[in-house]
Amino acid sequence: MNGATHFRAMQPTRVIAVTSGKGGVGKTTVSINLAVALASLGREVVLLDADLGLANVDVLLGLSPARTLTDVIAGRCTLEDVLVTGPAGLRVVPAASGIQHMAELSEHERAGLISAFNQLERAADFMVVDTAAGIAANTLDFCDASHEVLVVVTDDPASLTDAYATIKVLNQRSRRNRFRVLVNMAQDDQVARRVYRRLLEVTDRYLDVALDLAGVIPLDGHVRSAVRRRQALVDAYPASRAGQAFKNLAATTDKWPIPRWASGRMEFFVERMTRMESLGRVVNV
Numbered sequence: 001m002n003g004a005t006h007f008r009a010m011q012p013t014r015v016i017a018v019t020s021g022k023g024g025v026g027k028t029t030v031s032i033n034l035a036v037a038l039a040s041l042g043r044e045v046v047l048l049d050a051d052l053g054l055a056n057v058d059v060l061l062g063l064s065p066a067r068t069l070t071d072v073i074a075g076r077c078t079l080e081d082v083l084v085t086g087p088a089g090l091r092v093v094p095a096a097s098g099i100q101h102m103a104e105l106s107e108h109e110r111a112g113l114i115s116a117f118n119q120l121e122r123a124a125d126f127m128v129v130d131t132a133a134g135i136a137a138n139t140l141d142f143c144d145a146s147h148e149v150l151v152v153v154t155d156d157p158a159s160l161t162d163a164y165a166t167i168k169v170l171n172q173r174s175r176r177n178r179f180r181v182l183v184n185m186a187q188d189d190q191v192a193r194r195v196y197r198r199l200l201e202v203t204d205r206y207l208d209v210a211l212d213l214a215g216v217i218p219l220d221g222h223v224r225s226a227v228r229r230r231q232a233l234v235d236a237y238p239a240s241r242a243g244q245a246f247k248n249l250a251a252t253t254d255k256w257p258i259p260r261w262a263s264g265r266m267e268f269f270v271e272r273m274t275r276m277e278s279l280g281r282v283v284n285v
């Protein structure tokens with residue numbers, strides 16, 4: 001093993017949950033394009049589809065997985081069996097329909113899940129988690145277990161209200177006090193900044209949290225065209241405005257500091273997801 005490989009092996013997998021509260025604001029679009037753009041930068045990326053809805057990552061990327069995370073939890077196969085390879089070597093863990101509340105897994109299932117994530121042969125630099133709309137227990141579990149929570153918002157009062165509700169509940173559950181905000185479907189930069197400021201106004205007034213503006217993705221018809229082509233936008237239309245914005249987002253994300261409490265292995269993710277009581281200790285970074 002040379003020095004560079006060794007150094008890389010020591011880096012923790014940085015887990016980013018993409019969430020919103022409100023449905024249809026672009027979580028899956030953001031997850032896919034952020035993941036593909038990070039992979040195109042040469043990073044090892046795993047995209048965990050934690051949404052049980054219909055328009056899923058595998059469909060949008062034209063992949064056909066035979067098995068899902070549910071099979072891993074049930075001990076029917078390993079995580080490696082479930083992974084499907086997407087663009088730029090991105091590895092996708094397909095949606096696990098019928099997955100239960102992570103904190104309610106049996107000890108046996110939990111141990112299986114931990115070892116499944118530890119057995120990922122190649123260490124991942126990033127794991128992007130696409131969550132479901134709403135604040136169901138499972139979505140909150142995934143967010144709580146992640147290093148970073150990227151809250152997607154649009155210029156829509158319901159999106160802001162739901163983003164605020166999500167931030168509030170995550171802050172109360174696990175005392176997470178830092179969130180990243182991504183304004184999607186923005187008409188222009190001025191509108192995006194106004195959306196971000198509005199969210200900041202309410203969180204500043206009622207919560208003790210810091211919100212960083214992670215980026216702005218413009219409203220762009222190429223997003224839907226890429227969906228029709230079953231391709232990531234950053235692959236299908238790399239020069240489009242939204243495509244460029246996703247590449248910028250990936251470049252910025254790649255430079256986010258590694259949280260002090262990040263461990264080097266995937267184990268922590270499942271540990272944290274299934275053992276919420278230990279969270280308060282570690283989330284304040």
Ligand SMILES: Nc1ncnc2c1ncn2[C@@H]1O[C@H](COP(=O)(O)OP(=O)(O)OP(=O)(O)O)[C@@H](O)[C@H]1O
Binds near residue numbers: 218
């Ligand atoms: N920047 C954008 N410009 C134009 N259309 C967009 C943009 N982002 C997302 N869309 C479109 O908006 C719709 C919803 O996007 P997406 O499925 O990613 O949202 P979601 O938050 O994952 O939804 P759900 O809550 O159902 O999981 C899709 O048709 C998608 O193509």
Ligand SMILES: [Mg+2]
Binds near residue numbers: 055
């Ligand atoms: Mg989605």
